[in-house]
Amino acid sequence: MKNGFLVACCLLTQLSMAQDVSLALQKKPDTNPAKLAEQWSKVPANTKVSFATSSKRFAQELPPEIKENNIWTASAWKGEKVHKQLIIWSKADLNTVTIEVSDLKNTKGGLIKKENISTGFLQYVMTDEFRNGCGYRKPQDFDSSKVADIINVDLKSIQVQKNTTQPVWVSIKVPQTVNAGTYSGTVTVNADKKYTLNVVLTVVDKTLPPPAEWTYRLDFWQHPFAIARVHKLEPWSDAHFATMRKYYTMLADAGQKIITTSIVNEPWGHQTYDDFPSLIKWTKKKDGTWTYDYTLFDKYVAFVMSCGINKQINCYSMVPWKIAFTYYDEAASKEAVFTQAIGTPAYNEFWATMLTDFTRHLKQKGWFGITTIAMDERPMPAMQSVIKLLKTIDTGWKVSLAGDYHAEIENDIYDYCVASNWKYPNDVLQKRKQQNKLSTWYTCCAEKYPNAFTFSPPDEMVWMGWYTAATGMDGYLRWAYNSWPKSPSTDSRFTAWPAGDTYQVYPGALSSVRFEKIIEGIQDFEKIQLLRKEYQSKQQTAQLSKLEAALKTFEIKDLAIESAEATVAKAKKLLNE
Known part of the structure; x- marks a missing residue:
């Protein structure tokens, strides 16, 4: 996970040396009581309610600095x-x-039921905070604050204390079967009185396929033992599998493959808070022969596949x-x-x-063709030795690697994921596409930006989808989906690496x-691919040129000049024309 990536990640530290516009915009609030009281005294009414951008996190202690708006106007594909x-403040x-x-309705009798909201x-x-990125850390050495991240859809009501800001995340999942057109409805906040806000959604006459058909290669590493620990369940019990289903289904709905x-x-090397034991039991018999018990491996893989994640086994x-x-x-x-040591007889x-x-077992299960031996960055001789050994067993074995780009072994890697400071040579990337090999990228503890820490500006995650499309790569990898620290629902910090680095969702299968x-960035990636094909097939060169020009603005170095939010906002306008 981490140490395996550190060889590559440590090369990225120069990225953190530049002034980071994105993080500069995410200033921590001044918690001086007198200054806080002064700011709240300027709020003209006891309670205020407004729509606001999803691209910023709002401090709990401060009234939001926004232009009040009671209308959410949005556009979306089916x-x-x-x-x-x-x-609410x-x-x-x-x-x-x-x-x-409420339901969303249009003048022609069309309906988006409220169950989709x-x-x-x-x-x-x-x-x-980021500071040095990789490496073990003590909380007292870093500036800490509270940040809004958990989206708790299970809470039906909440108390809001005085002089407090409470954000609410509102999502609309547009049905694929709905007709194009403009739909209107309301969101009502019941607080000291009713506050009714309006929603106006324009459904564009284009369709986004379901997540199972998305081409984006998302790879968030799953951690089943963390789920058992947090929910106080016996590992691999029926209750454990039943609880895992909601997490894995949610990941499949994000396009995980x-x-x-x-x-x-x-x-x-036990870099996570929870154990990561083998799914295969290795036994050396008294006579010196070996047996391998695949019972748990088979059960787990079949279970995850039943949740909708079924393209590859790493x-x-x-x-x-x-x-x-x-x-x-x-x-x-x-x-x-x-x-x-690796390479020894x-x-x-x-x-x-x-x-x-x-190999025998995987072929018997019908899984050999989608299985890889996965490696983090290791010294070149070690990786070459392992690849050679695999090919002597069966030439059909596939290899996954996350790390630096190595021309010497590129041809041997089926699923190659490079650190964000690398780009594939254009001719190599095209060759890999022709060979149906996967070419992706990752971020880890070393990059100040773009990243997915709990303090990262939200649109950096959207930006990643655009960057993947701009570079011609197939997807993005990140450890980890749910390698939770001790108390993930209250504290996203860990003994090593920046806060939130070890997980993206929360206990209870709550999103963030x-x-x-x-997911927004992945949807944009899918829309970009579909528009490229449409513009090319219809010879709409002007539209294609505008889209490609926008994609050229997605360079990592440019995040030191312009925030991800600004870059994404300008480019997004091209997707719903």
């Missing part, structure tokens, strides 16, 4: 999800606040950061650890036996501002 923030205690939504009170978690599996204990890993493979030694009646024998049996913005 099948697209769009969102907005609704802000009050100088008086509000004991019970609830939100109601969701509202979630935003909840605040502790965050910190890849199943994260561990075929050895702690493939990332197996971690033959090349963990720490070479220490745990197995049960029957002769000694205890666990043992194999520690011989002992290592090759140890893995050749397992891989031969694993970050996760919704990732």
Whole structure:
């Protein structure tokens, strides 16, 4: 996970040296009581309600600095999800606040039922700051504050204390079957009185396919043991699997394509708060032969596939950061650890036996063609040795790699994910597309921007989708979907790496501002691909040229000059024309 990426990530630290416009816009509030009281004294009414951009996080302690607006005007394709923030701020205690939504209707009898509209009170978690990025940290050494990130759709009402700002996340999922046109409805806030705000949604006569058909290659690494710990469940019990389903379905609905599996204990050297045990039980028999129990591996993979994530199985890993493979030694009646270095005869024998049996098993299950041996960045000789070994077992084995770009092994990597400071050579990228290989990118602890920390400006996550389209890559990888710290619902900080780095969603299968913005960027990516095809087939060169010109503004270095929010806002106008 992290250490495996650090070789590549540490090369990115020069990105953090430039003045970061995006983070400069996300100033932490001045919590001096006198200054806070002065700001609240300027609010003209006890309670105010307004729509606001989804591109900013609003401080809980301060009245929002926004132009008040009681109309949300939006455009969307059929099948697209769009969102907005609704802000409530009050100088008086509000004991019970609830939100109601109406159907959206048009003048021709069209209807978007209110079941397609969701509202979630935003909840605040502790965050910190970037500073040095990678490396273990002490909370007292970093400036910390509260930030709105959790979208709690399960809360039906909330109390708002005086001199407090309470954001609400409002989403509309446009049905694919609805007719194009303009639809109107309302959102009502019940607080000290009723506040009715208007929604005007223009549905464009274009259709976004369902997430299962999205081409974007999203890879958020899943962590089943974290779910068991947070929900106090016995790992791999029926209750554990039942609880995991909502999380994995939510991830599938974001377009996730890849199943994260561990075929050895702690493939990332226990860098996470929770254990990451092997899904395969390795046993060395008394006679020196080996057996491999795939029962849990099979059950887990089949379960994740049943949730809608079924394009690829990534197996971690033959090349963990720490070479220490745990197995049960029957002769000694205890666990043992194999520690011989990669490339040694002992290592090759140890893995050749397992891989031969694993290949047989995967072919029997019908999964061999979608399975890869996945690697984090390792020294070149080690990676070359592992690739060579795999090909001696079966030439059909595929390899996934996240790290720096290496021309020496590029041709051997099926799923290649490069650090954000790398770009594939144009000829290599085109060749990879022709060979149906995957070419993606990732961010980690090293990049101040773009990133998905809890303090990152929300539109950096949208920006990522545009950047993927602009570079011609296939998708984006990030650890991790749910490698939660000790108390993820209140504190997104971890003993190592910037706050929020280890997860994107919250216990209870609650989404976040970050996760919704990732989805927004993926939707934009899909729309860009569809528009490119349409403009090319219809020879609409002017429209295509405008779109391609907008995509050229998505360069990482430019985030030091213009915020992700500004860049995205200008480009988005081209998608709904």
